[in-house]
Structures are given as C-alpha cells and as structure tokens.
Amino acid sequence: MRHFARRLKVTDNINTDYVISGRYKFKIQDPKELARHIFEDIDPAFAARVKKGDVLVAGENFGCGSSREQAPQSLKQAGFQAVVAKSFARIFYRNAFNIGLLLVECNTDFIDDGNELELDIEKSKLKNVSKGLILDIKPLPPVMKKLLEDGGVVEHFKKYGGFNFE
Numbered sequence: 001m002r003h004f005a006r007r008l009k010v011t012d013n014i015n016t017d018y019v020i021s022g023r024y025k026f027k028i029q030d031p032k033e034l035a036r037h038i039f040e041d042i043d044p045a046f047a048a049r050v051k052k053g054d055v056l057v058a059g060e061n062f063g064c065g066s067s068r069e070q071a072p073q074s075l076k077q078a079g080f081q082a083v084v085a086k087s088f089a090r091i092f093y094r095n096a097f098n099i100g101l102l103l104v105e106c107n108t109d110f111i112d113d114g115n116e117l118e119l120d121i122e123k124s125k126l127k128n129v130s131k132g133l134i135l136d137i138k139p140l141p142p143v144m145k146k147l148l149e150d151g152g153v154v155e156h157f158k159k160y161g162g163f164n165f166e
Helices: 031-035 070-078 090-098 142-150 153-160
Strands: 002-009 055-057 082-085 102-105 116-120 125-128 133-136
Touching: 031 070, 055 116, 070 090, 082 116, 090 102, 090 142, 090 153, 142 153
Parallel strands: 002 055, 055 082, 082 102
Antiparallel strands: 002 116, 116 125, 125 133
8 A cells, every 4th residue: 555645744742622623523514524624723724735645744642632533534534645643642543543544653753744755554664755764654453454445444344244354
C-alpha cells in the first residue's frame, strides 16, 4: 500500500475537541459538513487547505481527550488518507481503525508542513520526498491492516458476518 501526499502538520497533545469542536457534536450530523470545521479553533482556514489524499502529521498523544467518534470521521471525510504521529490516544486509535482511517506511528520531527510524503505500509517506511529522508514506521498489526482493507469494522462485519482475520 503506497500513498503519496502533501502533509499538513499540527503539534503535540491535539485533543478531539481541537479536531472537531464539541459545539458541533449535536448540531451537525452530516460528516461532510463536520469536516468543514476541523481544527477550526486552532486555525479557521485549516479545513479549506486540505486536499483529498493529504496526510495529517502530528506530534505525541494525538486524539487525546474525549472518545468523540466524530473526530476521526471528520478527518476521513475532509480527505485525509492517513494520520502520522509520534503516538495516539488509545480511544482515538481504536475509533480511527474502526472507520477505516489509517494511523501511522513514527518520529515526525523531520517532517515540515507542506512536505511531500510517500507512505509504504508493507515495508513500514515513510519517505519524506521533499527532504530525501526515509523514516521507519511502527508496523501495523495484521488485524488493523485487515480492518483498513475492508473499510473499517462495519464493512468487515458486512463482508464476513462477524470477525474474520485469516
């Protein structure tokens, strides 16, 4: 699985309220509409810069805070194909894979906003094309790879009528 993308970067400890503000939780139900408000409290123009296939890059503890499922849904609907961070909050990690959003763990210190990235999940490598650097990524567990291939938990259950990770 190879991905080429322009990268947008945020900092450490980005909580789910920064991804999508809680004021929209009950107000907006349409995931596409929610996606127009990602990171609004940090940078009101952020969502407008996202292009389909982009990679969001963050520091440590991305997705901390509440268990708000709208956070990974909004990122996926905005067009992000993956989120690359040093580490993820546990509930965000699970929610993202449940909906088929790829999360990748690696050192993001050598990635700047706007760098072009090439992600190779099979080889566990992330190439910063802009800088000519190749970074090791934490290999994905086979279960998570399968969920991604199937489009998330719901699609996996539709396909197999339950869990099937063979």
